Amino acid sequence: MNNSPANPSADKLISNIRKEKEDKFELQSPVKAVGSEFDRAMMRRCLELARRALGLTSPNPMVGAVIVKDGEIIGEGFHPKAGEPHAEVFALKAAGDNARGATIYVSLEPCNHYGRTPPCSEALVAAGVAKVVVGMVDPNPLVAGGGIDRLRSAGIEVVSGVEEEACRKLNEGFIHRILYKKPLGILKYAMTLDGKIATSTGHSVWVTNQDARNTVKELRAQCDAVVVGGNTVRQDNPRLTSRLLGAHNPLRVVMSRSLDLPSTAHLWQIQEAPTVVLTEPGANPDLQEFLRKQGVEVVELSPLTPDKAMTYLYDKGFCSVLWECGGILAASAIASRAVQKVLAFIAPKIIGGNNAPTPVGDLGFTTMTQALALERVEMRIVGSDCLVSGYLPQGDR
Numbered sequence: 001m002n003n004s005p006a007n008p009s010a011d012k013l014i015s016n017i018r019k020e021k022e023d024k025f026e027l028q029s030p031v032k033a034v035g036s037e038f039d040r041a042m043m044r045r046c047l048e049l050a051r052r053a054l055g056l057t058s059p060n061p062m063v064g065a066v067i068v069k070d071g072e073i074i075g076e077g078f079h080p081k082a083g084e085p086h087a088e089v090f091a092l093k094a095a096g097d098n099a100r101g102a103t104i105y106v107s108l109e110p111c112n113h114y115g116r117t118p119p120c121s122e123a124l125v126a127a128g129v130a131k132v133v134v135g136m137v138d139p140n141p142l143v144a145g146g147g148i149d150r151l152r153s154a155g156i157e158v159v160s161g162v163e164e165e166a167c168r169k170l171n172e173g174f175i176h177r178i179l180y181k182k183p184l185g186i187l188k189y190a191m192t193l194d195g196k197i198a199t200s201t202g203h204s205v206w207v208t209n210q211d212a213r214n215t216v217k218e219l220r221a222q223c224d225a226v227v228v229g230g231n232t233v234r235q236d237n238p239r240l241t242s243r244l245l246g247a248h249n250p251l252r253v254v255m256s257r258s259l260d261l262p263s264t265a266h267l268w269q270i271q272e273a274p275t276v277v278l279t280e281p282g283a284n285p286d287l288q289e290f291l292r293k294q295g296v297e298v299v300e301l302s303p304l305t306p307d308k309a310m311t312y313l314y315d316k317g318f319c320s321v322l323w324e325c326g327g328i329l330a331a332s333a334i335a336s337r338a339v340q341k342v343l344a345f346i347a348p349k350i351i352g353g354n355n356a357p358t359p360v361g362d363l364g365f366t367t368m369t370q371a372l373a374l375e376r377v378e379m380r381i382v383g384s385d386c387l388v389s390g391y392l393p394q395g396d397r
């Protein structure tokens, strides 16, 4: 069936309306893509390279770089680990003398300071690149636009903000660490459609499907640490590893005031990743001795709070911390602002139970107006479950 109008003046009218709509969109569109289609494709390649070091670079960001000359990629690199050269240096090394007159794409502004490594801005000037295309400005106060200024002052053309949102998303932990002097806290939980994380007898294996559980393993591989409370160790006996071939395992952190923990727990019986137990001074000295013998680090914090735990993990150089705890600790982490992001896996199952536990315990709220409305909410289907993610409001609570 032909559904185009037979009348030529109607044709013209429709095309005018279309044009008007396109112009309006152009005017109203809040973010106009920066750079050409080619620039954006090169920046996405930088992000792909940067992701090769997922979970390995803290306290540094993940960064990728691509050098292009006459439309051809002549060098690529990524930052593998803090203390090792930056992405730009690897890309320059791969391009060699050919870098003269070329364009370099880099997902983060080139640094302009002496840190563990010398400034990339100077390396780019020395290599004679003609143009630098940047994904995002570095929030590190030691850089913060200084790298771009230095390149421009050397006569190099600089374009910034290409695929900026994706660049920021990849390094949201690094950005949070720099801005707030704390790692980004991510609360993850899995619940049934009626909002329960276990039956009233505590049975929780498995709320979600295999795809969702694999997604959690990927998440662990991206984070520097994963935190649980003593209840989770006693009830679920988790391993908290990424269990992905060759993937990084996060530091496993248990918060327990009483240190009333089973000596048989997988966390210290299967030594597959480093483990730290955070407790209060003087708690259960016998278990402390046993844990230390098992290679577990025991750290006494006074008082033991989510905020203190996050300060401890910041001092370790961490950018992102996954909270996989039960409802009581989750409520305490939210109340003390140790958590900024929430990932909720929702399984289309109903288990009922007046006393079945829920993912977030008492926050002391009495009216719906106090509800914490997540921002930048996204939803996606993972296998047979739904993953809802968003950010907790940062303003006054």
Ligand SMILES: Nc1nc(O)c(N)c(N[C@@H]2O[C@H](COP(=O)(O)O)[C@@H](O)[C@H]2O)n1
Pocket (backbone or CB within 6 Å): 059, 060, 061, 063, 064, 078, 079, 082, 083, 084, 085, 086, 087, 088, 106, 108, 109, 110, 111, 114, 115, 116, 117, 118, 120, 138, 140, 143
């Ligand atoms: N542009 C850029 N590329 C990389 O590959 C990077 N790792 C960074 N990091 C920035 O420099 C700081 C770390 O410097 P050192 O590794 O200690 O020399 C880091 O905080 C970022 O600001 N930038």
Ligand SMILES: [Zn+2]
Pocket (backbone or CB within 6 Å): 086, 088, 110, 111, 112, 118, 119, 120, 121
């Ligand atoms: Zn650098």
